[in-house]
Amino acid sequence: MEFSFYLPTKIEFGCKAIWKTGDLAKEAGAQKILLIADKGIVSTQIYSDVKTSLEQAELQVFEFNQIVANPRIKDCEAGAEFAMDKQIDFLVAVGGGSSMDTGKAIAGMLGHHTTDFSVIQYPKEYTNDSYPLICIPTTAGTGSEVSICGVVTDEETKTKVFCFDPKCHARIAICDPEVLMGLPNKIAAATALDALTHAIEGFVAKCTNPITESYGIRAIKLISENIRDYVFNRNIQNCEAIMLGSLFAGISFGYSDTCAVHSLSETIGGEYDTPHGVANAIFLANVTEYSIAGAVDKYAEIARAMGIFKQGTKRELCKELVRELKQLVKDLDIPKFSEIPKVNKDDFERLAQKCAVHLSAADNPKAIGYEEFLNILTKTYEE
Numbered sequence: 001m002e003f004s005f006y007l008p009t010k011i012e013f014g015c016k017a018i019w020k021t022g023d024l025a026k027e028a029g030a031q032k033i034l035l036i037a038d039k040g041i042v043s044t045q046i047y048s049d050v051k052t053s054l055e056q057a058e059l060q061v062f063e064f065n066q067i068v069a070n071p072r073i074k075d076c077e078a079g080a081e082f083a084m085d086k087q088i089d090f091l092v093a094v095g096g097g098s099s100m101d102t103g104k105a106i107a108g109m110l111g112h113h114t115t116d117f118s119v120i121q122y123p124k125e126y127t128n129d130s131y132p133l134i135c136i137p138t139t140a141g142t143g144s145e146v147s148i149c150g151v152v153t154d155e156e157t158k159t160k161v162f163c164f165d166p167k168c169h170a171r172i173a174i175c176d177p178e179v180l181m182g183l184p185n186k187i188a189a190a191t192a193l194d195a196l197t198h199a200i201e202g203f204v205a206k207c208t209n210p211i212t213e214s215y216g217i218r219a220i221k222l223i224s225e226n227i228r229d230y231v232f233n234r235n236i237q238n239c240e241a242i243m244l245g246s247l248f249a250g251i252s253f254g255y256s257d258t259c260a261v262h263s264l265s266e267t268i269g270g271e272y273d274t275p276h277g278v279a280n281a282i283f284l285a286n287v288t289e290y291s292i293a294g295a296v297d298k299y300a301e302i303a304r305a306m307g308i309f310k311q312g313t314k315r316e317l318c319k320e321l322v323r324e325l326k327q328l329v330k331d332l333d334i335p336k337f338s339e340i341p342k343v344n345k346d347d348f349e350r351l352a353q354k355c356a357v358h359l360s361a362a363d364n365p366k367a368i369g370y371e372e373f374l375n376i377l378t379k380t381y382e383e
């Protein structure tokens with residue numbers, strides 16, 4: 001066995017940790033801050049607390065909130081242009097994956113003295129460091145605060161593209177469980193299922209290693225034990241558990257890979273603008289059912305981590321896992337695939353082709369290609 005592992009992101013975890021933002025940025029040498037947030041976050045107390053913390057540290061703050069869900073390349077490039085114009089030297093991104101991924105894309109472009117995303121777009125490797133970035137997740141799902149990847153949408157091709165490089169990491173992740181208390185139930189459910197998908201895929205991916213496996217299995221336990229109460233009976237203890245689960249899941253997949261669930265969800269998201277967590281939740285059980293044969297021992301371990309203690313063979317345990325994943329998605333009121341706006345069966349052949357060449361498909365524990373993706377799309381639509 002051979003692997004290397006280096007986590008370059010400092011993690012500040014705890015209630016009221018967002019109030020450390022100003023001091024942490026100042027300690028890191030910041031003077032002029034680009035504060036990035038989507039429009040939904042800008043009107044919240046969380047955003048105002050982060051901004052106050054930066055101002056109390058006597059830092060100059062420039063605000064950028066030209067961000068939509070499934071963020072667009074052109075908006076990231078506009079952010080880089082704005083940052084260059086203001087001579088920004090440090091970035092703070094507050095929000096879900098959209099804000100943090102936009103932050104990573106802008107930080108990467110600034111590091112390469114460009115406002116052209118194609119300069120850092122995967123498979124291109126970074127030649128320079130990104131500008132320093134603090135990520136503050138306001139949902140527990142994306143894990144972007146600790147991964148080395150940013151996902152943005154190319155509007156022309158309706159495809160998700162990446163900046164993906166060891167240099168594409170946040171300098172500091174501030175994880176404050178209190179920020180989750182006010183999340184609408186629907187967003188809490190979808191984002192936590194995204195985190196669960198990261199944990200499962202980070203654990204079973206072909207390229208995983210003992211460290212990412214350890215984070216993944218611990219995340220699966222934390223998330224599955226708390227997810228139903230977190231969505232419907234929220235308190236600070238289950239917020240803490242889910243924030244930690246999402247963070248561990250981020251380290252797991254962020255330093256291994258996601259698998260075929262994300263090939264489907266990112267293809268669907270690029271095509272129909274479906275919220276990322278919803279798209280993952282829709283395909284999680286059926287991709288798991290397909291993939292079990294490639295990693296029976298691991299899926300049985302996931303079943304046990306999720307509290308399934310059925311007597312019998314590992315295969316029987318795995319069957320129960322699929323049943324529990326279906327039940328969980330149903331209990332959390334995730335819509336069916338056929339209920340997603342704009343979804344059209346006539347697109348499935350084209351979507352399956354896109355899935356088959358998606359970056360993460362190759363790391364699925366059981367080989368998967370066009371035919372299998374087409375089957376899963378059709379089966380999930382007809383359920």
Ligand SMILES: [Fe+2]
Pocket residue numbers: 142194198262276280
């Ligand atoms: Fe994800």
